[in-house]
Amino acid sequence: MIAPAVVGGVLLAGPLVALLVRAPWGELGGLLAGPVVLPALGLSFGTAFASTVVCVVLGVPLAAVLAGSDGWPRLLTRVARAVVATPLVLPPVVGGIALLLLLSRTGLLGRPLFAAFGITIPFTTAAVVIAQAFVGLPFLVLSVEGALRGVDPRFAVAAATLGASPWATFLRVTLPLAAPGLAAGAVLSFARALGEFGATITFAGSLPGVTETLPVAAYIALTDDPGSAIAIAVVLVVVALAVLLALRERWLTGLRA
Numbered sequence: 001m002i003a004p005a006v007v008g009g010v011l012l013a014g015p016l017v018a019l020l021v022r023a024p025w026g027e028l029g030g031l032l033a034g035p036v037v038l039p040a041l042g043l044s045f046g047t048a049f050a051s052t053v054v055c056v057v058l059g060v061p062l063a064a065v066l067a068g069s070d071g072w073p074r075l076l077t078r079v080a081r082a083v084v085a086t087p088l089v090l091p092p093v094v095g096g097i098a099l100l101l102l103l104s105r106t107g108l109l110g111r112p113l114f115a116a117f118g119i120t121i122p123f124t125t126a127a128v129v130i131a132q133a134f135v136g137l138p139f140l141v142l143s144v145e146g147a148l149r150g151v152d153p154r155f156a157v158a159a160a161t162l163g164a165s166p167w168a169t170f171l172r173v174t175l176p177l178a179a180p181g182l183a184a185g186a187v188l189s190f191a192r193a194l195g196e197f198g199a200t201i202t203f204a205g206s207l208p209g210v211t212e213t214l215p216v217a218a219y220i221a222l223t224d225d226p227g228s229a230i231a232i233a234v235v236l237v238v239v240a241l242a243v244l245l246a247l248r249e250r251w252l253t254g255l256r257a
Contacts, residue, residue: 016237023234024227031231039209040217040232047125047213048193051132055140055189058133060182063144064170088138095134096202103130103203127204128211132193139192140185147181148174184247191243195236 024031031037062084069077087095103110103121113119121127151174159169175182197215204211206220218232 019230019233019237023230027227028231028234031228032235034228036217036221036225036228037214037232040212040214041235043125043128043209043212044194044214047128047132048190051129051136051193052186052190054129054133055137056182056186059137059140059185059189060144060175062137063141063148066141067145067148084141085138087135092135092196092198092200093202096131096199099127099131099134099199099203103127122203123205123207123211125204125210128200128213131199131203132196135196135199136189136192139188140182143181143185143188144178147178147184150181151177187243187247191240194239 032041066077066080066084069080072080100107100122102108103113105111105114105120105122110121113121121130155173155177156169159173160166164172194213195215196213197219200211200213201216201219206212206216212220214232214236218229218236221229221232
């Protein structure tokens with residue numbers, strides 16, 4: 001089994017090694033501060049942070065509902081979890097098309113929003129945040145759900161016997177005990193949002209300073225400015241490795257659950 005294992009390791013590590021070997025390390029600082037990378041860098045980190053906040057605000061309640069779904073019909077539970085996990089396996093471009101069909105001027109929700117308030121979402125910075133939240137939300141929900149399922153219910157029962165309301169029990173007892181899972185899910189959502197490409201370019205486009213995130217800028221620069229493209233790729237790889245090394249196997253617990 002050694003030979004195929006070595007081939008698999010080369011397939012996984014080889015591209016990363018090639019990227020690090022070919023990276024223009026001496027020029028990296030100038031490239032990152034250049035007119036191509038710097039605006040995309042600021043936009044990406046800003047939108048990734050905003051989408052992570054959206055994931056936390058929406059994902060924690062969703063995870064709590066799923067964690068308490070033991071009394072639901074089995075089919076309903078499976079469908080709910082499948083819907084939550086779908087963005088993990090859905091081609092990102094398909095996700096972008098689906099977002100367009102939902103939120104464009106002729107979309108299911110976009111049409112009434114445009115007719116009533118004149119709101120246009122696609123090809124704006126808000127569209128970037130929505131696309132990133134769409135692909136990042138499953139990581140937070142699955143991680144938090146696994147953490148909530150691991151909390152000993154006796155703590156909540158004890159809080160209830162002392163007069164705490166269900167809402168207070170969740171906020172002051174259950175959620176703090178699940179905080180490591182919440183932190184892991186938030187970091188994973190942030191990293192996934194930072195690297196999102198397909199849904200973003202389909203739903204938000206590639207307007208410099210408005211919707212051109214790091215992955216989009218790298219794709220565009222690959223032909224005319226390969227040095228900048230490699231510099232962006234190095235940044236994204238470093239962030240991804242840092243996240244995985246920091247979290248180690250904590251996030252796997254949520255995915256297994």
